[in-house]
Amino acid sequence: MQAYARTVSLAGLALAVIAALAGAQPEATARPATGSTTPAAAAPARADTFRSARTYPTVATPVRLRIRALRVDSTLQRLGRQDDGTVAVPERADVAGWYEDGPRPGQPGPAVILGHVDSRTGPGVFVDLRKLKRGTEIRVDRADGSTVTFRVRKVAQTAKTRFPTDLVYAPSLDPTLRLVTCGGSFDRTRGSYRDNVIVYADQA
Amino acid sequence: MLCLGLTAILSMGPAAVASRAPLVAHSEAAHVHQPARVSAADQAIRLQGLLGQHSILAADLMRSRIRGDDSFVQAADAALGQNTEAMTGLIGQLFGAAAATQFGPMWSDHVVDLVAYAAGVADQDTGALARARAQLTGSEQELADFFAGASHGRLPRAAARDAVLMHVDHLTRQADAYAAGDHATADRLYRQSFQHTYDLGLTLAEALLPAADRATLREPVWRLRSQLGKLLAEHAALVEDVSRAAVTGTPDFDAAAESINGNTRDVAAAVDTLFGAPVARRFQAQWASHVEQLVAYAGATAAGQNDRKQRVRAALHNFERGLAAILAPATGGRMTPAALTAALVQHDEMLLRHADLYAAKDYQGAHEVAGQTYEHMFELARRLADGFGAQVAARLPRGGPETGQGGLAGGHR
Numbered sequence: 318m319q320a321y322a323r324t325v326s327l328a329g330l331a332l333a334v335i336a337a338l339a340g341a342q343p344e345a346t347a348r349p350a351t352g353s354t355t356p357a358a359a360a361p362a363r364a365d366t367f368r369s370a371r372t373y374p375t376v377a378t379p380v381r382l383r384i385r386a387l388r389v390d391s392t393l394q395r396l397g398r399q400d401d402g403t404v405a406v407p408e409r410a411d412v413a414g415w416y417e418d419g420p421r422p423g424q425p426g427p428a429v430i431l432g433h434v435d436s437r438t439g440p441g442v443f444v445d446l447r448k449l450k451r452g453t454e455i456r457v458d459r460a461d462g463s464t465v466t467f468r469v470r471k472v473a474q475t476a477k478t479r480f481p482t483d484l485v486y487a488p489s490l491d492p493t494l495r496l497v498t499c500g501g502s503f504d505r506t507r508g509s510y511r512d513n514v515i516v517y518a519d520q521a
Numbered sequence: 522m523l524c525l526g527l528t529a530i531l532s533m534g535p536a537a538v539a540s541r542a543p544l545v546a547h548s549e550a551a552h553v554h555q556p557a558r559v560s561a562a563d564q565a566i567r568l569q570g571l572l573g574q575h576s577i578l579a580a581d582l583m584r585s586r587i588r589g590d591d592s593f594v595q596a597a598d599a600a601l602g603q604n605t606e607a608m609t610g611l612i613g614q615l616f617g618a619a620a621a622t623q624f625g626p627m628w629s630d631h632v633v634d635l636v637a638y639a640a641g642v643a644d645q646d647t648g649a650l651a652r653a654r655a656q657l658t659g660s661e662q663e664l665a666d667f668f669a670g671a672s673h674g675r676l677p678r679a680a681a682r683d684a685v686l687m688h689v690d691h692l693t694r695q696a697d698a699y700a701a702g703d704h705a706t707a708d709r710l711y712r713q714s715f716q717h718t719y720d721l722g723l724t725l726a727e728a729l730l731p732a733a734d735r736a737t738l739r740e741p742v743w744r745l746r747s748q749l750g751k752l753l754a755e756h757a758a759l760v761e762d763v764s765r766a767a768v769t770g771t772p773d774f775d776a777a778a779e780s781i782n783g784n785t786r787d788v789a790a791a792v793d794t795l796f797g798a799p800v801a802r803r804f805q806a807q808w809a810s811h812v813e814q815l816v817a818y819a820g821a822t823a824a825g826q827n828d829r830k831q832r833v834r835a836a837l838h839n840f841e842r843g844l845a846a847i848l849a850p851a852t853g854g855r856m857t858p859a860a861l862t863a864a865l866v867q868h869d870e871m872l873l874r875h876a877d878l879y880a881a882k883d884y885q886g887a888h889e890v891a892g893q894t895y896e897h898m899f900e901l902a903r904r905l906a907d908g909f910g911a912q913v914a915a916r917l918p919r920g921g922p923e924t925g926q927g928g929l930a931g932g933h934r
Contacts, residue, residue, distance in 0.1 A: 362820075363770065364819055364820025364821075365817065367767075367817070369781075369809035369810070369812040369813045369816075370785045370809060371809045372805070373790045373793070402920075403918055403919055404922050406923060407924075420794050425748070425794045433925055434927075434929070435926065435927035438927070439927065440927075440929055441924070447930075475921075476921075480920055482917055482918070482920075483740070483914065484741065487742070487913065488741065488795050488910065489741045489744035489748065490791050498924045499923070499930065501930075509923050509926065510928075513922065
């Protein structure tokens with residue numbers, strides 16, 4: 318007999334025994350119940366005093382990004398969308414920026430932080446982003462003094478023409494973080510990189 | 522060996538015996554809906570749903586065993602059995618018949634061990650508790666070995682063990698706290714158990730499914746469907762939990778109330794993520810009234826105030842129309858106000874019916890309705906998630922950002 322079927326048979330047999338003995342079983346309510354679960358005399362009144370939560374904890378805006386493994390410690394500029402529908406980028410190469418039309422770090426959903434890999438004058442805040450390893454810790458300080466920690470799950474490099482908008486920005490309700498910069502080969506004619514480097518991190 | 526097993530079951534009393542009963546007739550209504558053509562990602566969410574439901578039913582069964590409510594024990598046990606049967610069938614569909622053949626008896630033993638633990642707590646029988654703990658440790662190892670083996674190395678044995686251990690730990694600790702009258706701790710663990718066990722379904726699916734299916738599970742649309750389903754299914758379960766406490770007037774009411782309030786905050790926070798704080802605040806005002814009316818209905822049922830119950834129904838109709846008016850635009854017209862109102866009416870009617878059945882001590886009927894309500898939440902979550910996701914997608918930034926000008930980072934062409 319299969320183990321699974323044997324279990325069912327056992328259950329059936331045991332139930333039959335219990336059914337036969339049912340008259341001999343004490344009433345449920347006659348058992349020595351724990352005092353903690355005994356109905357209270359004025360019980361229904363409790364329901365009348367119930368008040369549902371009408372507020373929820375808000376997550377403060379991010380103010381600083383720290384990645385110890387890369388010696389990154391940057392304040393965060395707020396970024397929105399430009400008129401052409403693309404995301405705005407930080408004004409300075411040494412300062413990262415948070416996309417403020419998306420979730421705040423630690424809120425359900427993907428928070429997105431962008432930074433330059435370099436500028437015409439030197440390396441940017443995310444010059445070594447592609448070197449991050451799985452499990453590396455990323456910390457984001459928030460305006461209320463709290464800090465939220467993420468761990469790198471994946472580092473990917475994709476052509477800008479195939480930028481995975483949904484994977485980076487689309488709402489999932491998972492509290493995650495995306496770090497985005499440029500990478501790959503450099504097109505001198507256009508003065509820009511052909512790829513983006515994207516770090517996918519989960520809240521620790 | 523079989524005789525020893527049977528003796529052990531009988532010695533635990535009717536509650537423990539009943540936990541063997543689950544593997545009986547399948548009640549379609551009590552299960553998470555399965556469409557005609559089901560993708561692996563759909564099945565993964567169904568696995569999450571069934572695991573979450575297992576957590577709720579197991580905790581409820583353990584609590585009823587502790588308070589000596591045999592009628593509820595029998596009903597919870599039957600519902601848990603249907604859940605086990607559905608999960609075993611799904612494991613077969615996802616990972617093959619051989620996996621299901623192994624999994625079914627192991628999972629049933631796991632349930633038996635949990636009930637034996639609750640019996641030990643209820644009877645304050647230290648010997649029985651020690652035996653139950655030993656059995657639980659054994660079944661944890663068996664389940665962990667099964668999951669790790671089925672994953673072909675993708676889920677390390679230690680990680681599998683940790684996941685199963687945490688599941689059992691949540692359930693046994695909530696039972697301990699419940700018996701001690703520490704309802705705040707018991708209900709905090711009740712929520713943690715649901716959330717962890719629900720998420721365990723994703724861990725297993727990611728470890729056991731083929732690579733292409735695993736990638737799909739991480740796509741935002743599937744994550745949104747899964748996470749919204751989790752929030753709404755928990756809402757239904759916690760409304761039922763607080764309604765039961767309101768009907769019977771047990772001292773766990775305040776803790777149950779705090780649990781549903783925690784879920785309400787989480788649902789509002791999710792709406793904030795999707796549509797911003799102003800919409801979230803409007804949403805929560807409506808949602809909070811909805812929960813208050815449902816609890817008031819349970820209180821009125823306990824007090825036999827039929828006129829008040831009618832007033833609650835009228836207030837709920839206002840909520841249904843009001844919330845539909847907020848949510849319909851957020852789906853970009855993918856759900857009309859009428860369709861949303863109809864879905865919310867169905868939701869409320871099931872929860873009111875659950876309270877009535879529970880008050881009438883029709884625990885089997887209450888569990889059947891609870892199963893239907895749980896399933897309905899996943900259907901609604903999917904429709905809302907698809908509407909919300911598409912609406913939000915329309916305003917996302919386009920293209921890859923220009924975050925480099927110096928050419929220091931890569932090759933030059």
